[in-house]
Each structure stands twice: as C-alpha cells, then as structure tokens.
Amino acid sequence: EAEVAQSPRYKITEKSQAVAFWCDPISGHATLYWYRQILGQGPELLVQFQDESVVDDSQLPKDRFSAERLKGVDSTLKIQPAELGDSAMYLCASSRGSGKQYFGAGTRLSVL
Amino acid sequence: QKEVEQNSGPLSVPEGAIASLNCTYSDRVSQSFFWYRQYSGKSPELIMSIYSNGDKEDGRFTAQLNKASQYVSLLIRDSQPSDSATYLCAVNLYGGSQGNLIFGKGTKLSVKP
Numbered sequence: 001e002a003e004v005a006q007s008p009r010y011k012i013t014e015k016s017q018a019v020a021f022w023c024d025p026i027s028g029h030a031t032l033y034w035y036r037q038i039l040g041q042g043p044e045l046l047v048q049f050q051d052e053s054v055v056d057d058s059q060l061p062k063d064r065f066s067a068e069r070l071k072g073v074d075s076t077l078k079i080q081p082a083e084l085g086d087s088a089m090y091l092c093a094s095s096r097g098s099g100k101q102y103f104g105a106g107t108r109l110s111v112l
Numbered sequence: 113q114k115e116v117e118q119n120s121g122p123l124s125v126p127e128g129a130i131a132s133l134n135c136t137y138s139d140r141v142s143q144s145f146f147w148y149r150q151y152s153g154k155s156p157e158l159i160m161s162i163y164s165n166g167d168k169e170d171g172r173f174t175a176q177l178n179k180a181s182q183y184v185s186l187l188i189r190d191s192q193p194s195d196s197a198t199y200l201c202a203v204n205l206y207g208g209s210q211g212n213l214i215f216g217k218g219t220k221l222s223v224k225p
Contacts, residue, residue, distance in 0.1 A: 031209045042116070042200050042215025043156065056212060091155055097209045099144045103155040 002026040004104035006092050012110045018080035021107045024073070025094030031055075033101060034067055034077050035091040043091055049075060082111045114139045116203050118216035126224050131188040133219050135201030138182070143207045145177055145184045148200040150218065156200055160186060163207065191223045 005024040013019050025032050030051050035043035046065065048056040051072040060067065064083070069075040079086055087110050093101040115138040125131045133147075144163050148156035160175040162168045162184065168175045174187040184203075188195055198220045202213040 033212065040217065042202075042217050043213075044215070045212045048212050050209070089155075095209050099204055099206075099208050099210075100146070100158055100161055101213060102158060103148075106155045 004092055004094050004102055006104035006107055008107055009105060010108045010110075012112065013082050014112050015084055016081040018078065019082050019109065020079075021077045021090050021092075021109075023075045023077070023092030023104060025075075025092070026096075026102060029094035029096050029102075030072070031095040031097070032069060032075050033093040033095070034075070035093065035103075037089040037091055037106075039088075046077070079109075082109075084111050087111045114203075114205070114214050116201055116214050116216040118199075118201050118219045120217055121220040122222050123219055124222045124224060125191050127191060127193060129191050129223075131191045131195065131221055131223070133186040133188075133199050133201075133221065135184045135186075135203075135216055136182055137184070137201075137203045137214075139203070139205060140179075140182060142179075142182075142203045142205050144204040145175070146202040146204075146213065147173075147175060147186045148202060148215075149195075150198045150200055152197075188221075191221075193223050193225050196221055196223045 032049045034046040037043040047067045049069045090107045092104045147160040150156045162175040176185045198218040200218045201216040
C-alpha cells in the first residue's frame, strides 16, 4: 500500500537553529499539505501545494517558515530560526483530488 | 472563524458496546466531512468520509451527516480495545482537492475489556 514518506521521524534542536523536514507524497497525488499538530489539538494547515504552486500559505509564519515543492513531487518545510513554541508534530498529507487526505508518519520536533 | 467542535472526552465504553462520537461545524456551506483515527504518538488515519445527508456504513463504522443541523457523527459498533484512540472530525468547505481540512480537537475513546 502506497504511503506518504516523511523524514526525519524525530528531531531535537536548540532554539535559534535551523531545521528542515522532508515529505514524499503518494505517487500521483498532485496536492500536498503540511500541517502542525500541537499535543491535545487537531492538525492545523501550514501550507497547501497544487503541483509546484502554493495554493494556501495564509497560516504559515513566513518570517521563519518556508516551504517548497520545486518539481511538484517531494517537498521540504524549513524553520529558521526555531523557537520553543515550534515544538510540535509536523505532518505531511497528500491527496489525488477526491479531497481524501492521507498522512505520513510525521516528524516530532522538540526545541530546547 | 471556521470551527469544528468535538467533545474532548474521554469517552469510555465497554467492549462490545456502541461508541457514539459527535461533531458540529460552524460553516453551513461545508461540503465534505471526514473522520480520522489517531493512536497516541501516531499520525491521523482516514477511516470514513461522507458528503451527503444520511448514513454511510463501512464495516463496524457508520458515519452520519445532517447538514441542516451542521452535525456529523461516527458510530463504532462492537467496540474493541484496539479502537481506543483519539477520533478527529475534519471538515472542508469544498469538495475535491479544493480548500483544506479544518480539524476538531478530537475525542479520546477508551474501550474497556
């Protein structure tokens, strides 16, 4: 069964450092999403891509977060500099077009 | 502010019982509705989708949608300890790949043997 691949699974960093997360969606899925989930909350959208284009990044803190999907396949989410409040699970999801989104295993970020 | 509301629980049911999970949403024009299951420390797993009023059944799961009341529910029949997880309700204003999902905070379900 095809899966959304994410790496790393866990990341520990110190505040003010840069971190990057990688996502490879299910093959053929044109839409890719990055979510952030704080413990006890539901996932919240950070950015949505349709192929290589950003569709929605209204909730992305652009002073420190950036996201790209240069060839319309895999994607990278970067935080620079990381802050203590960025500690969360970062989830990548993809969709073919039905609206059903399938999530990767996520990256658990701890900022010390 | 588009909102999706769920009772955070925990909802505790005995093994073999029916678990009923509820969700309300604020935007009347919402088009598509999803239930995700999330085990502790894991990522959300899609278990049900529903787009029109009424019931949709898949194995032990039934999703129910009432757009007039802006209410969606998930019933789990013959609950098993392995069903113990947090269930997330998610709503999209649009159908297809347009828009994005607005999630509730989730309801934690505990099934006691």
